[in-house]
Amino acid sequence: MGAIIWINGAFGSGKTQTAWELHRRLPGSFVFDPENAGYYIRENLPAELEASFP
Numbered sequence: 001m002g003a004i005i006w007i008n009g010a011f012g013s014g015k016t017q018t019a020w021e022l023h024r025r026l027p028g029s030f031v032f033d034p035e036n037a038g039y040y041i042r043e044n045l046p047a048e049l050e051a052s053f054p
Contacts, residue, residue, distance in 0.1 A: 005022060007015045019031045 005019075007019055009015050016033065019033070023029050023031050
């Protein structure tokens, strides 16, 4: 059975570093960073949808 570890905190508090350290210590784990997902969506959004995407 798996688990989701949700890390929350202020800007610059070390959330990403903590996530990668946990990933290093927990075999089979992965890190999902919603900031990276947002970047991917913005960079790959079809042109016809760009006007409606902030």
